[in-house]
Amino acid sequence: MTAAATVRTLAATGGAADYGHVLAGVELDGPAQRLAALLDPSFLSEAGWDPAGRVLSLPAGHRLLGRAVCRAGGCATTQHTGLGGVCHRCFTRLTGQGMTAEQIAGSPQLPALPARVTRCAVPGCQREATVTQAIMCQSHVRQFRQRAGGPAIGQFLADPRVRPLPPFSPCAVAACTRAADSARGYCNTHYQRWRVAAKTGRRGRAGQPARAAAAGGRAGPVRGLPARPRRREDHRH
Numbered sequence: 001m002t003a004a005a006t007v008r009t010l011a012a013t014g015g016a017a018d019y020g021h022v023l024a025g026v027e028l029d030g031p032a033q034r035l036a037a038l039l040d041p042s043f044l045s046e047a048g049w050d051p052a053g054r055v056l057s058l059p060a061g062h063r064l065l066g067r068a069v070c071r072a073g074g075c076a077t078t079q080h081t082g083l084g085g086v087c088h089r090c091f092t093r094l095t096g097q098g099m100t101a102e103q104i105a106g107s108p109q110l111p112a113l114p115a116r117v118t119r120c121a122v123p124g125c126q127r128e129a130t131v132t133q134a135i136m137c138q139s140h141v142r143q144f145r146q147r148a149g150g151p152a153i154g155q156f157l158a159d160p161r162v163r164p165l166p167p168f169s170p171c172a173v174a175a176c177t178r179a180a181d182s183a184r185g186y187c188n189t190h191y192q193r194w195r196v197a198a199k200t201g202r203r204g205r206a207g208q209p210a211r212a213a214a215a216g217g218r219a220g221p222v223r224g225l226p227a228r229p230r231r232r233e234d235h236r237h
């Protein structure tokens with residue numbers, strides 16, 4: 001059976017167009033369409049698949065797909081083997097607070113992670129604070145540092161000339177889940193990689209970094225699929 005005949009057969013049987021649960025906003029045809037339509041919607045939603053963002057976020061508490069989450073309150077990192085059920089960072093934090101490894105392993109309740117500042121402190125600003133301890137986004141930190149006379153932080157935040165900023169869009173690299181907080185629509189890590197690639201002549205089209213691996217060291221979401229699977233003949237150049 002030829003490819004054209006396959007498409008015709010599928011069109012005749014109908015129902016094959018029902019693949020919105022696999023890839024939203026994409027038109028598929030041929031074998032890709034047939035395979036997509038065969039995927040069970042309840043399986044995909046249970047596995048944490050987002051058909052619009054093409055991100056797979058495996059649910060931590062799932063019986064088969066889950067993982068052992070750190071026992072410290074407010075922490076979603078995976079447990080590190082041999083540390084009494086906590087992640088490496090929490091182990092360092094708790095031992096720093098004077099707990100022994102035995103106490104960590106034996107305590108049914110552990111001191112929770114300190115509340116994290118996630119939003120910039122400028123009223124209405126929708127950008128994230130740069131690092132855990134920072135209270136403002138990068139743009140506002142820069143503005144604050146450039147202010148003549150070195151105002152107090154409270155003065156700066158109350159100044160009506162300090163305007164809130166809209167959120168960043170997602171990084172333009174296919175498998176990256178970070179925000180595009182640097183120039184050219186990339187996250188800082190991919191912007192740095194792009195600069196290195198551009199310098200060493202490994203750049204593809206102007207302004208396009210190579211399709212890079214997902215954000216380093218982060219478990220969970222995966223966004224690596226092209227919008228439309230390529231047919232084999234596309235590769236024969």
Ligand SMILES: [Zn+2]
Pocket residue numbers: 070071072075076077086087088089090091
């Ligand atoms: Zn932890």
Ligand SMILES: [Zn+2]
Pocket residue numbers: 120121122125126127136137138139140165
């Ligand atoms: Zn801000």
Ligand SMILES: [Zn+2]
Pocket residue numbers: 171172173176177178186187188189190
């Ligand atoms: Zn990125």
